[in-house]
Amino acid sequence: MSIIKTEENSNQDQNPRITWEGCSVLLDINDGDRVLFARLTTGSKIKIGNKNCSLQSLIGCPFGSSFQVEDGKEGPVLSRVLQSTEGTNLQIMEESRDNRRLVDNNSAQSLTGEDIDEMRRKGASGDEIVKALIANSATFEKKTAFSQEKYLLKKQKKYAPRVLLRRPFARSICEAYFKKHAEKIGFLRVDTLSLLLSFANVSAYSDVLVVDMLDGIITGAVAERLGGTGYVCNTHCGVAPYPINIVRMFNFNNDICQRIVHSSVSELHSSENGPSPSTDPLEDACNIRSQPNEQILSPSAQHAVSMEENEDGNMEIMTDVSASPKVVKGTKAGRKAPVEAIKIWKANGFSSLIIAAPNLDAWDTVKEVLPLLSYSASFAIYHQYLQPLATCMHNLQVEKMAIGLQISEPWLREYQVLPSRTHPLMQMSATGGYILSGTRISGSDQTQAK
Amino acid sequence: MQITSLRIDLKYLTMFPFDSAKKLSFSRCISDGDLVIVYEKHDNMKAVKVSESGILQNRFGVFKHSDWIGKPFGSKVFSNKGGFVYLLAPTAELWTLVLSHRTQILYVADISFVVMYLEIVPGCLVLESGTGSGSLTTSLARAIAPNGHVYTFDFHEQRADSARDDFERTGLSSLVTVGVRDIQGEGFPDEFLGRADSVFLDLPQPWLAIPSVSKMLKQDGVMCSFSPCIEQVQRSCETLRSDFTDIKTFEVLLHTYEVREGNLWSWQDNEGGSMSLKSCKKRQRSTNGLENASSLTIMAKRNGESRGHTGYLTFARLKCTV
Numbered sequence: 001m002s003i004i005k006t007e008e009n010s011n012q013d014q015n016p017r018i019t020w021e022g023c024s025v026l027l028d029i030n031d032g033d034r035v036l037f038a039r040l041t042t043g044s045k046i047k048i049g050n051k052n053c054s055l056q057s058l059i060g061c062p063f064g065s066s067f068q069v070e071d072g073k074e075g076p077v078l079s080r081v082l083q084s085t086e087g088t089n090l091q092i093m094e095e096s097r098d099n100r101r102l103v104d105n106n107s108a109q110s111l112t113g114e115d116i117d118e119m120r121r122k123g124a125s126g127d128e129i130v131k132a133l134i135a136n137s138a139t140f141e142k143k144t145a146f147s148q149e150k151y152l153l154k155k156q157k158k159y160a161p162r163v164l165l166r167r168p169f170a171r172s173i174c175e176a177y178f179k180k181h182a183e184k185i186g187f188l189r190v191d192t193l194s195l196l197l198s199f200a201n202v203s204a205y206s207d208v209l210v211v212d213m214l215d216g217i218i219t220g221a222v223a224e225r226l227g228g229t230g231y232v233c234n235t236h237c238g239v240a241p242y243p244i245n246i247v248r249m250f251n252f253n254n255d256i257c258q259r260i261v262h263s264s265v266s267e268l269h270s271s272e273n274g275p276s277p278s279t280d281p282l283e284d285a286c287n288i289r290s291q292p293n294e295q296i297l298s299p300s301a302q303h304a305v306s307m308e309e310n311e312d313g314n315m316e317i318m319t320d321v322s323a324s325p326k327v328v329k330g331t332k333a334g335r336k337a338p339v340e341a342i343k344i345w346k347a348n349g350f351s352s353l354i355i356a357a358p359n360l361d362a363w364d365t366v367k368e369v370l371p372l373l374s375y376s377a378s379f380a381i382y383h384q385y386l387q388p389l390a391t392c393m394h395n396l397q398v399e400k401m402a403i404g405l406q407i408s409e410p411w412l413r414e415y416q417v418l419p420s421r422t423h424p425l426m427q428m429s430a431t432g433g434y435i436l437s438g439t440r441i442s443g444s445d446q447t448q449a450k
Numbered sequence: 451m452q453i454t455s456l457r458i459d460l461k462y463l464t465m466f467p468f469d470s471a472k473k474l475s476f477s478r479c480i481s482d483g484d485l486v487i488v489y490e491k492h493d494n495m496k497a498v499k500v501s502e503s504g505i506l507q508n509r510f511g512v513f514k515h516s517d518w519i520g521k522p523f524g525s526k527v528f529s530n531k532g533g534f535v536y537l538l539a540p541t542a543e544l545w546t547l548v549l550s551h552r553t554q555i556l557y558v559a560d561i562s563f564v565v566m567y568l569e570i571v572p573g574c575l576v577l578e579s580g581t582g583s584g585s586l587t588t589s590l591a592r593a594i595a596p597n598g599h600v601y602t603f604d605f606h607e608q609r610a611d612s613a614r615d616d617f618e619r620t621g622l623s624s625l626v627t628v629g630v631r632d633i634q635g636e637g638f639p640d641e642f643l644g645r646a647d648s649v650f651l652d653l654p655q656p657w658l659a660i661p662s663v664s665k666m667l668k669q670d671g672v673m674c675s676f677s678p679c680i681e682q683v684q685r686s687c688e689t690l691r692s693d694f695t696d697i698k699t700f701e702v703l704l705h706t707y708e709v710r711e712g713n714l715w716s717w718q719d720n721e722g723g724s725m726s727l728k729s730c731k732k733r734q735r736s737t738n739g740l741e742n743a744s745s746l747t748i749m750a751k752r753n754g755e756s757r758g759h760t761g762y763l764t765f766a767r768l769k770c771t772v
Binding site: 193224374376408410411441 | 473474475478489492521522523524525526537538539543558559561562563565566567569571572573589593596668669670680683684687695698699700701702703704705706707709749752762764767768769770771772
């Protein structure tokens with residue numbers, strides 16, 4: 001398989017660190033309070049507070065830049081804020097102030113809601129309103145420096161929201177989903193995703209078999225690591241491939257999209273003469289189970305979609321209805337696996353396997369797909385629950401299908417690091433799910449054993 | 451003579467395939483010169499270079515390499531006494547378990563998180579210091595392959611040499627360049643100014659290297675510093691605040707589970723209640739689990755011992771100023 005070069009690599013020579021028209025971006029509003037995906041087109045808009053802001057001004061800006069809402073001639077616009085390099089280096093080693101004189105009677109702020117509205121009408125900027133709020137606060141000066149900082153941040157978020165332009169990577173996409181809609185990605189945390197890629201030994205030129213029922217997060221993360229080499233094949237039982245909507249949030253070029261394919265498990269198993277009839281009970285069971293998914297996305301629909309179908313409010317996905325056809329052209333990942341590729345997989349086996357199927361029995365699935373894997377190839381199975389993986393691990397041991405079997409549960413804790421105020425964050429995710437990993441072995445010598 | 455042996459070298463199975471011909475496959479058999487991981491148990495593995503006349507001796511007996519040649523990777527092979535081991539193709543994860551520890555090394559949980567959080571993808575230019583035993587470097591190389599590059603620096607000349615030898619052995623030399631340099635004292639070389647996609651630091655005083663990192667990174671590029679002590683993190687973060695944003699510190703660990711099938715007796719039939727789980731398991735196997743009023747249950751529990759701390763991972767993104 002040589003890498004197929006195509007003519008329409010419109011975003012091939014694009015500097016990946018600067019946005020272009022039609023590219024997918026992740027917008028982080030107020031330091032992670034709200035995260036949304038958007039396609040940058042001349043017409044696309046997002047709503048911040050009660051203002052509909054055009055995203056046009058974001059086109060051609062470097063990723064990592066910040067924006068603030070400002071009133072333009074034709075309504076609110078996002079204008080770039082340059083980050084200063086000195087930063088807020090708040091050094092407080094000794095703090096003499098405390099909260100002994102703080103009385104919670106809601107009288108500290110003398111500026112009323114009407115006053116603020118009035119300021120707004122006169123065209124005051126968000127920063128000016130924040131300044132006025134501080135000037136009119138009877139208690140601000142009495143607060144500790146730390147709580148002053150917190151107060152400022154809170155008011156800034158409300159009156160002068162910041163929008164940060166982020167590159168959509170497996171990291172940022174997984175984090176954004178985990179934060180707001182973890183159920184859509186099977187509660188897969190970013191550290192767990194990273195471990196799946198490691199345990200399955202995903203590397204350039206690998207042929208990676210996945211059973212991705214997490215809307216494409218696995219497929220996308222694997223494709224990102226393949227960088228336009230090898231293949232990621234999402235296998236499914238039944239007729240309809242699993243939806244991979246999340247793949248379209250990555251800015252994959254055509255080389256990478258070409259390498260994202262799907263194939264039914266019976267096709268991968270079939271002999272040269274053609275697909276075998278579906279007599280497999282597992283497959284029949286899957287056929288029934290996958291019905292709801294088919295309605296969301298038929299295979300043909302997958303080829304020409306913008307992100308609109310996600311606008312059911314599940315994830316905040318913004319696209320302009322009149323998105324240019326160019327946008328659609330760039331996103332056709334997930335075609336059917338080419339016949340020659342299937343032939344090669346049958347001869348050589350896949351080099352990696354990742355399973356993330358919350359509603360399928362892990363052991364049933366592994367039994368079916370593990371034989372498609374080369375000897376000595378690594379695999380990783382994700383599940384939100386421990387028990388299905390425990391059973392699966394036990395059976396793999398008994399059947400002597402794999403070695404190096406291990407169930408791992410990742411644990412991730414974030415810290416606040418500030419002068420004299422370093423501690424773990426008050427909230428943390430209690431579970432990132434479980435991974436069963438191992439290596440497939442050659443079974444031909446089994447009779448000789450012992 | 452030397453030239454021919456070099457050519458043969460390129461045919462050997464490398465840790466990552468650089469083209470489809472060297473991929474792992476049903477038909478890719480072990481050949482003379484291959485690096486294999488000899489697997490005895492999950493906590494007992496060894497890297498061995500296969501040679502026609504070589505032998506491996508362990509508690510299971512004597513294994514002749516010549517018996518291995520021609521077998522597919524993943525095969526079970528037997529010793530003169532009938533003991534067996536498995537022969538596996540090397541991966542970055544297996545390598546981390548078998549490499550010779552010249553320093554404290556990073557393990558899979560930290561490694562995986564670092565690679566993903568640094569947003570490393572094929573084609574990236576990554577800087578690392580120190581090289582140490584090259585455990586992380588191997589995974590960085592896997593992530594930037596086939597067209598990226600890792601430049602890794604260690605101030606310890608001998609360690610750098612050993613690391614270079616290791617990358618030669620595992621076939622990563624075309625992806626990794628090892629340099630001898632004191633990064634804390636001198637910073638990264640000027641040739642990388644504004645060219646690095648990501649930078650990783652594992653240094654005793656990372657704050658001394660951070661000003662150099664900010665010069666090497668592309669705008670919006672990400673760096674990571676690994677430090678075992680919170681005081682190191684504290685100082686690093688203070689230094690980071692001037693040029694970096696999105697500063698986050700994490701600790702990541704992995705809990706592993708033990709799985710066993712046990713016989714759990716019902717309350718009424720619990721005559722031999724003092725039986726241990728282990729003996730139940732044995733009896734159950736032979737009798738197929740039908741004679742007693744007990745049921746076989748697959749149970750999982752966390753392993754008793756685990757790593758409690760490796761280090762803090764501090765990530766930061768270079769501010770976008772243009």
